[in-house]
Amino acid sequence: MMDITQKIAIATADILKMSYDHAVETHDVQIDATRKEFEGDYTVVIFPYLRALKMKPEEAGDALGDQLLAAVPEIESFNVIKGFLNLSLSAAYWSEALASISSDGQWLTRGKSGGLSLVEYSSPNTNKPLHLGHLRNNFLGHSVSLIKEFTGNEVIKTQIINDRGVHICKSMLAWKELGNGETPDTSGLKGDKLVGKYYVKFDQAFKKEQEKIELNRLQLSDSNWSDSENLFISGSAASADTISSDEWHIGSMDLQNTLKQVYDGDESALDGLTLKGKPLTTGFKDSLLSYAEFIKDSETETYEQEASRREAIKNNSPLYQRVRKMLIKWEQGDPETIALWKMMNSWVYEGFDETYARMGVSFDKLYHESETYLKGKDIVKVGLEKGIFFTKDDGSVWVNLEADGLDQKLLLRADGTTVYMTQDIGTAAQRQEDYPSLQQIIYTVGDEQDYHFKVLFLILEKLGYDWAPACRHLSYGMVDLPSGKMKSREGTVVDADDLMAEVVDAAKISSEEKGKLDEMEQEEQEQLFEMLGIGALKFYLLRVDPRKRMMFDPEESVSLNGDTGPFVQYTHARCKAVLRKAGEFQPGAPERLSEKERQLLRALMQFRTVMNGAAEDMNPSAVASYCIDLAKMYNQFYHDLPILKAEDEEVKGFRLALTKLTAETIATSMGLLGIRVPERM
């Protein structure tokens, strides 16, 4: 069946050409759904033709309307308001359109398989449990995969796991030195949480060690410290917890923050401090004041100064030296280190798998940085031979993108080691090897890396990969909390597992308040709460344009009223309830249609177009908006018009067919967001 708007567009172009000798491309004819405050189904915008027709808007509208009425049998009547030609289609057309879509086996199923796209999302770091930001990333990437697949691509869902490097050794070292052999089993912690705990522990120990080193360095020669002060300063990293910060009379604030207060002008911040119940000695206070100065200085330093200071810190830190040693051992394949690494990784993956399962996302192929981090080197060498890259005096390899309005970018360090960009090049090449028919890679990564991907795609293009121009960065904005930015250091991250548990719980509470589920089996109820809670969360995160930064309000995310997933799910359940009562039915063709019916059907017919647009833009929020629109229209339709008690069989059959198609369309659309819909709720 030809799309009616297409048909009108062709007819319009024909008329303009034949009668007025004005050539217009069919796709330039602008046809919109008529706004609800005007009479009609579709509107042709005729402003663009006024000049060529040498007519006033109303005249042109009438003239064009008359000819369209004659040319297109589906058009029943028209009206003209200013430059808008509103066309009304016949009831017969609408019933036929509904019947035709309903019996079309292709309408709600995935398109023919086109090119192969690889969609990368999640890509976590094994040190950090998944959080709210990962949820947006995963839901987006997963949904885009589904949408692309639906509209006719072969899709490989993938991720690259950051499982190597200094930072990974940090958690390993902390576990080795402080862990006492703790495992997920003995601690009762999820594997990823356990490893994350030791990553944090390393950071804390490192921070304390630095404070001690600095204070030692700044200790005035004539100062006499008390025993506990000396103990505080000289304690080893492993015993960093010997004196907890609680023993300072400054509540939970750490030393650094207190010192900050001091140089911010509040000299008295030190006065109240005690250590082991005793006031501080003058000498110790003086050292602290010097330290405050030191911190103050460090805030005004330049990049270079900061970099060299950091390097110095790392070189002087026994803790950091042990981490480096561990990394070297790892790279050399030391069995003991590898075994530790494998063990801790397996804990993490078990934890992640659990989280992914609840999130309802999955992957077809996994990549690990530990396996790919050396891959880019060879390609850089090839590029060097081809003259795409160049070598600097120190032997480091660079690419010059200044001609493209970008910078010079490092690809290999002077010592031959790789950087992030090298690895990404290597991984892309690896994927080409793994999937020779690859046509596109889509990277789901936050917008702070916009520049990185611009550079990467340019390099891939220069290297001659023919699919490089088709690569896309599915860039998304940060998720903000009402309290501001999420910062792991300040403990303001929202943990993914906690959040999911919370929304499911909220769904349970409101469901029980409604009290509609009494005859439902316990297990079915639990599944429903899961469906509603996770559905609410996904919908909340997906309904916002990915490119935009968004606000996450925990209160609002568990709400089930308004523009939410459960609102759409409810509408589906409502349709299903009607259909259950109706039983078997014959689609009908009424003589007259009401406005609500037309509106709903028009929206249903938009389905394919909306999905194609969402695929093209990699934008699930378009699908979410569509779901809301459909649900609203159905609810109005349901409220205003009787279905089972309709005036005659034709009308009843038509409304039931509308109901059925609405349910199917909602289920399919929500499915593309990764959200399931219930039969009843």
Next chain:
RNA sequence: GGCCCCGUAGUUCAAUGGAUAGAAUAGAAGUUUCCUAAACUUUAGAUGGCAGUUCGAUCCUGCCCGGGGCUACCA
């Protein structure tokens, strides 16, 4: 400093260059002898500023103001 993104009702989000800028929430007022009231109806409320392009600008261009990001031999 250079480059990039974002400024829409109190708040959170919409709007291929098109009609009177839509929803949702929060506020006010209603609808159940009737197919699921997690619904529906009514009400009030917004395009940061100044120019330009256009028949027509929230959208395109320029400048200004405000918010964020990138600008690492980190990943």
